[in-house]
Amino acid sequence: MDRRPAAIYDAENRWGRDDDFFLAAVDETPAARVLDLGCGTGRLTLALAAAGHTVTGVDPHRAALDAARAKPGADRVTWIEGTAEVLPEAAYDVAVLTSHVAQEIRAEDGWRRTLADLRRALVPGGRLVFDSRDPAARRWERWTPHDSRRRVALPDGTAVEAWTELTEVRDGLVSFVHHYLLPDGDELRSPGTLRFRTEAELRADLATAHFTVERIHGGWGREPVGASDDGELVVIARAAD
Structure with a gap:
């Protein structure tokens, strides 16, 4: 970070x-x-x-x-x-x-x-x-690029396009990647896995x-x-x- x-x-x-x-x-x-x-x-x-x-x-x-x-x-x-x-x-x-x-x-x-x-x-x-x-709510089913796309306003006035991509669901573990597209064209990726x-x-x-x-x-x-x-x-x- x-x-x-x-x-x-x-x-x-x-x-x-x-x-x-x-x-x-x-x-x-x-x-x-x-x-x-x-x-x-x-x-x-x-x-x-x-x-x-x-x-x-x-x-x-x-x-x-x-x-x-x-x-x-x-x-x-x-x-x-x-x-x-x-x-x-x-x-x-x-x-x-x-x-x-x-x-x-x-x-x-x-x-x-x-x-x-x-x-x-x-x-x-x-x-x-x-x-x-x-887990009964199955919220990870909403972690798709379409459903999760959002715009994040930063303190300096710029904005970041963000979305979440679900990558795997197995044995109680849910894996995903948060994507952040910066104004300069760079893309940051933040992978994670939750139990x-x-x-x-x-x-x-x-x-x-x-x-x-x-x-x-x-x-x-x-x-x-x-x-x-x-x-x-x-x-x-x-x-x-």
């Missing part, structure tokens, strides 16, 4: 209903010690700090953290380059994984280790809040990691699973004592 992809990412991923949800969920614990795991360029991280929480943003990508550190209010946040393995013990009241970061952890053993690390990093009774797309886990799988993994699931919503309006076009599994769990 050099400066151009970081700028495109921020322009394409502006504040949305998901951010409203996560901010409201964290605010249920006033003045919380918050972990934002997979914080990226810090959109929500900075808002959590501005709301009065003590926030730590963790991400394995240095370029993303560099972009986050350059934003106003970044000095209120503790930024750490790394993964859940670097987290201290019993240091946080709330942990969030947003923008489907949970699905970026594709290997099942890596996902289980991440949940174990999160349980270790949370105080007893601390909350874990994250989103994962519901889609069912509600039952998420519940089982959380139980194994000693979390108690409080609620799983199907959308950002707190709808039941399957009742929203958002096609989400929004999980709120609590670390067992």
Whole structure:
């Protein structure tokens, strides 16, 4: 992620209903010690700090953290380059994984280790809040050049033509490529693969990691699973004592 992809990412991923949800969920614990795991360029991280929480943003990508550190209010946040393995013990009241970061952890053993690390990093009774797309909604079927074509306006006034190309669906893994056509004719490509886990799988993994699931919503309006076009599994769990 050099400066151009970081700028495109921020322009394409502006504040949305998901951010409203996560901010409201964290605010249920006033003045919380918050972990934002997979914080990226810090959109929500900075808002959590501005709301009065003590926030730590963790991400394995240095370029993303560099972009986050350059934003106003970044000095209120503790930024750490790394993964859940670097987290201290019993240091946080709330942990969030947003923008489907949970699905970026594709290997099942890596996902289980991440949940174990999160349980270790949370105080007893601390909350874990994250989103994962519901595989039953089959949202990847919309990831075609025709259905996904969009225009991304950058801060300098230029625009980028973007679209997503689905490349493979197999064994719970969905692979794709984001295409970005720049005004100068250059094309940037950002490939990715996401793990889609069912509600039952998420519940089982959380139980194994000693979390108690409080609620799983199907959308950002707190709808039941399957009742929203958002096609989400929004999980709120609590670390067992």
